[in-house]
Amino acid sequence: DGTAEWWRGAVLYQVYPRSFQDSDGDGVGDLPGLIDRLDHIADLGVDAIWVCPFYPSPQRDFGYDISDHCAVDPAFGRLEDVDRLIAAAHTRGLRVLLDLVGGHTSDRHPWFAASRRNREAPTGDWYVWADPRPDGTPPNNWLSVFGGPAWTWEPRRRQYYLHHFLSTQPALNLHNPAVQDALLGIAEFWLERGVDGFRLDALDFFTHDPELRDNPANPPPDGSVPAKLFGMQRHDHDMIQPGTKPVLRRLRALLDRYPGRATLGEVSSQDGAYRRIAGYTEGRDHLHMAYTLRPLRHGFDHPTVSALLSDAIATCERGWPCFSFSNHDVERAASRWAPGGQPDPRMTRLLLALLLSLPGSACLYQGEELGLPEAVLREADIRDPFGLTYWPEFKGRDGSRTPMPWRGDLPHAGFTTPRSTPWLPVAETHYDLSVSEQEMAPDSTLAFTRSLLRLRRDEPALRHGEAESLGLPAPLFGFAREAAGRRITLLFNLSGGAVALPPELSEGLTPLIGPSVAARSLPAWGFAVLAEAETAVMVMSP
Numbered sequence: 022d023g024t025a026e027w028w029r030g031a032v033l034y035q036v037y038p039r040s041f042q043d044s045d046g047d048g049v050g051d052l053p054g055l056i057d058r059l060d061h062i063a064d065l066g067v068d069a070i071w072v073c074p075f076y077p078s079p080q081r082d083f084g085y086d087i088s089d090h091c092a093v094d095p096a097f098g099r100l101e102d103v104d105r106l107i108a109a110a111h112t113r114g115l116r117v118l119l120d121l122v123g124g125h126t127s128d129r130h131p132w133f134a135a136s137r138r139n140r141e142a143p144t145g146d147w148y149v150w151a152d153p154r155p156d157g158t159p160p161n162n163w164l165s166v167f168g169g170p171a172w173t174w175e176p177r178r179r180q181y182y183l184h185h186f187l188s189t190q191p192a193l194n195l196h197n198p199a200v201q202d203a204l205l206g207i208a209e210f211w212l213e214r215g216v217d218g219f220r221l222d223a224l225d226f227f228t229h230d231p232e233l234r235d236n237p238a239n240p241p242p243d244g245s246v247p248a249k250l251f252g253m254q255r256h257d258h259d260m261i262q263p264g265t266k267p268v269l270r271r272l273r274a275l276l277d278r279y280p281g282r283a284t285l286g287e288v289s290s291q292d293g294a295y296r297r298i299a300g301y302t303e304g305r306d307h308l309h310m311a312y313t314l315r316p317l318r319h320g321f322d323h324p325t326v327s328a329l330l331s332d333a334i335a336t337c338e339r340g341w342p343c344f345s346f347s348n349h350d351v352e353r354a355a356s357r358w359a360p361g362g363q364p365d366p367r368m369t370r371l372l373l374a375l376l377l378s379l380p381g382s383a384c385l386y387q388g389e390e391l392g393l394p395e396a397v398l399r400e401a402d403i404r405d406p407f408g409l410t411y412w413p414e415f416k417g418r419d420g421s422r423t424p425m426p427w428r429g430d431l432p433h434a435g436f437t438t439p440r441s442t443p444w445l446p447v448a449e450t451h452y453d454l455s456v457s458e459q460e461m462a463p464d465s466t467l468a469f470t471r472s473l474l475r476l477r478r479d480e481p482a483l484r485h486g487e488a489e490s491l492g493l494p495a496p497l498f499g500f501a502r503e504a505a506g507r508r509i510t511l512l513f514n515l516s517g518g519a520v521a522l523p524p525e526l527s528e529g530l531t532p533l534i535g536p537s538v539a540a541r542s543l544p545a546w547g548f549a550v551l552a553e554a555e556t557a558v559m560v561m562s563p
């Protein structure tokens with residue numbers, strides 16, 4: 022809808038363009054290919070797309086290492102293709118958010134090339150440089166998300182520079198107003214081209230403790246205790262470094278000059294409770310929405326999943342969370358949450374129903390509408406050797422980045438031309454789940470996703486309604502959404518076995534999805550979406 026607050030209750034579809042659709046046969050997805058596939062996205066009934074980076078980059082971190090924030094890498098197309106994408110999306114009622122990678126650049130960026138050569142260069146203080154300790158070691162014990170120290174030595178300056186990620190991703194010094202100006206200039210460049218907002222990459226790493234104090238969470242380098250890989254900063258605050266707040270305020274002031282624009286903050290390193298997000302999404306001087314990695318990390322076997330969800334619901338009393346169960350950095354939820362890693366279509370649908378009925382906004386990752394499981398790749402196919410050392414058992418990122426399967430009957434599932442070699446292979450298990458296969462099946466996950474999004478659009482309570490946790494005993498999880506006097510009750514069985522429904526659930530509820538409470542129980546991974554009898558208007562099968 023055209024309202025300025027379209028993002029409240031919106032569903033954003035995350036496109037990883039490298040793996041969405043290749044139009045020129047080089048095996049890498051591109052912007053013209055994305056434009057050709059916009060109808061698939063619009064037909065889902067989502068409100069916006071968040072497009073991952075397509076800017077010039079050496080591709081060491083697959084586009085999150087940027088050497089020019091205001092251009093398009095030739096592998097993805099040209100600047101005019103962005104204009105075409107924005108126009109084609111708007112024609113279909115889709116808003117467009119771009120990835121704003123504000124915390125670091127590629128080491129090939131001209132700013133860094135000059136900065137590393139000469140302290141007196143105009144960009145000499147645009148990155149985080151620090152002298153070595155007397156013994157020549159790095160200034161403190163911060164570590165990189167990709168493992169190893171967060172500092173790399175630059176002999177020409179005889180100093181270390183900070184990088185929270187790869188050493189080819191030097192951290193920008195956003196304490197420096199000139200760098201803030203440059204970041205705002207990037208945002209303004211894209212706003213002027215008509216984008217509707219930004220997903221702020223790794224927002225919790227935008228700034229750093231200017232005193233470079235050791236992180237108390239990281240033990241002495243004798244390795245006696247495994248260091249917290251990403252706890253490289255002193256998190257004296259709840260979630261975002263204090264130095265980032267002025268940057269957010271300036272960015273918000275810029276966006277407020279473009280009515281209807283929105284920001285989505287990625288706050289991953291904090292396993293923080295959702296309540297903390299509220300502090301950054303309630304005021305006018307911060308983000309519109311934010312998500313954390315928390316639900317992206319766990320599965321139903323996690324003892325606190327119900328607490329996590331109740332916590333998330335509580336957030337909406339003050340702030341505006343955005344939920345995301347899958348993305349390009351973590352194992353696809355259909356596998357991550359599956360018991361023993363064997364995807365169960367019933368559980369996959371429960372996840373979609375949960376994602377699209379929780380309060381706040383939601384991100385749907387490309388392929389999630391198809392119920393895609395994590396791809397299993399041969400060693401030879403691994404392209405992201407760094408993986409992300411989020412947590413010990415993490416298996417790396419390629420498995421969630423394989424190309425979208427469009428056609429089950431074509432080589433590479435129609436992602437690229439038969440004779441080309443896709444940058445990652447299409448997963449064998451994805452051909453039978455391709456869009457073409459599911460278009461032909463009325464009871465497919467694709468059809469179910471579309472019907473869920475239609476229900477969300479037709480039920481204001483599911484989009485904007487107040488949320489209240491029902492405090493049901495695990496493995497049941499239930500909450501209610503209410504708006505304009507209409508109350509929707511949602512019940513989820515977060516387990517692989519049938520579970521009885523508590524008797525206090527009134528009989529006066531009519532199912533919109535799934536069994537009626539008269540069934541007195543929910544099957545394995547079962548769920549029900551119910552309305553008061555007199556107001557129920559639609560019944561759908563799960």
Ligand code: TEU
Nearest residue numbers: 082085166186223251289290314350411
């Ligand atoms: O990811 C952010 C990120 O990896 C960290 O916040 C990490 O999730 C956390 O420390 C562990 O819980 C973004 C992009 O999504 C990712 O693809 C990039 O590699 C990264 O930033 C660097 O730009």
